Amino acid sequence: MAVNLRGRHLLSLRHHTPEEIKFLLDLSRDLKNKKRAGIRGNLLAGKNVALIFEKPSTRTRCAFTVACIDEGGHPEYLGKNDIQLGHKEDVADTARVLGRMFDGIEFRGFKQSVVEELAKYAGVPVWNGLTDEFHPTQVLADFLTIQEEFGYLKGIKLVYVGDGRNNMANSLMIGAAKMGMHFVIASPKSLFPAEELVAECKKIAEECGSGAVIEIMEDPKAAVKGAHAVYTDVWASMGEEDKLAERKKILQPYQVNAELMEATGRDEAIFLHCLPAVKGYEVTEEVFESRRSRVFDEAENRMHTIKAVMVSSIGNL
CATH class of the missing domain: 3.40.50.1370 (Aspartate/ornithine carbamoyltransferase)
Incomplete structure (x- = not known):
């Protein structure tokens, strides 16, 4: 049976089957070979991705940014001082606003409950770039x-x-x-x-x-x-x-x-x-x-x- 991960969140690996994890690893290998061959892609052309960072980052921020640009997408970095997440605006409202503007949302922060609430309300795929509980990527x-x-x-x-x-x-x-x-x-x-x-x-x-x-x-x-x-x-x-x-x-x-x-x-x-x-x-x-x-x-x-x-x-x- 073919694996289809379209529209899927990645909050932890709890909700991915062994076949889906294998599919992601095989796709990663293929995309790695493509990049090493110097081939620029368009698999994310026309896609906009929000990168929310409560915690500082080197690898996660750079990986999402370069990966998105490599395939023709646009990443938008949103640091803790750039948006009102959980302060003036609650998580559900932020999720619904960003979900209407972006095709996917990455979150790196403290509470697992925040990334799960983003996923519940955004209406677009949400990916966990690290929380205190899990680091699936x-x-x-x-x-x-x-x-x-x-x-x-x-x-x-x-x-x-x-x-x-x-x-x-x-x-x-x-x-x-x-x-x-x-x-x-x-x-x-x-x-x-x-x-x-x-x-x-x-x-x-x-x-x-x-x-x-x-x-x-x-x-x-x-x-x-x-x-x-x-x-x-x-x-x-x-x-x-x-x-x-x-x-x-x-x-x-x-x-x-x-x-x-x-x-x-x-x-x-x-x-x-x-x-x-x-x-x-x-x-x-x-x-x-x-x-x-x-x-x-x-x-x-x-x-x-x-x-x-x-x-x-x-x-x-």
């Missing part, structure tokens, strides 16, 4: 990177080390459950992911028959044994800067260093990070700059996967 880029490296996703052992309840750990767990991966979170008990989400991901794996394995543990060296990819993120996310001193104490044993990468037992194991990285904290400079690191492949792949998300939902296909 990053996961697509991560999975494209893993697929490029190993040729497949099903059966890949992906280990996330660090703050086990942040938006990346949440999003990777959902994606891994859908795609049949062996996903492990290694973190202190105080930073384990929500039990409800772990149970939901195990249920997803069972219902879609992906064969995914989801594990949560405290011992980082035991967790990474046999890993194809080791993933980490900053120890204090945006808005949590006041917790950094405390996090440094409890997360120091979870630093991704050469010793931890060796503990995978796989010479071909790669290192992943959504960036920006605080080198010397969650990852050492040695690992970040090593032959194992694929962080800049991931960063580039944000653009190709975001392009696929936009093209599949509002493009001239």
Whole structure:
């Protein structure tokens, strides 16, 4: 059965089937090859995209902007001081105004409830560029990177080390459950992911028959044994800067260093990070700059996967 994502939101990967995720990754690969061949497209010609940013951004903003222009569309950046979202004007009203002027809306901010309310009222596709709970466009880029490296996703052992309840750990767990991966979170008990989400991901794996394995543990060296990819993120996310001193104490044993990468037992194991990285904290400079690191492949792949998300939902296909 053909996959049709026309008019679809991307709020998290919860609502996408494994076939739809595979379709997005295949489309991303094709669009990446097209760009590398120097072919400018028109799949977004005549389309206008609103880019709402409550939080600052490098990769997400640049990826949406370049991806849109590459295919002939017009991106309009709307920073927190440019519009009245949630201040003078409530989210529903902003959504209805922007939905009458734009063909799609990206939102990067704090509350997942805001991006969901935008989607409810806008009348056009809404894409989550990051909230405190989920970061789905990053996961697509991560999975494209893993697929490029190993040729497949099903059966890949992906280990996330660090703050086990942040938006990346949440999003990777959902994606891994859908795609049949062996996903492990290694973190202190105080930073384990929500039990409800772990149970939901195990249920997803069972219902879609992906064969995914989801594990949560405290011992980082035991967790990474046999890993194809080791993933980490900053120890204090945006808005949590006041917790950094405390996090440094409890997360120091979870630093991704050469010793931890060796503990995978796989010479071909790669290192992943959504960036920006605080080198010397969650990852050492040695690992970040090593032959194992694929962080800049991931960063580039944000653009190709975001392009696929936009093209599949509002493009001239």
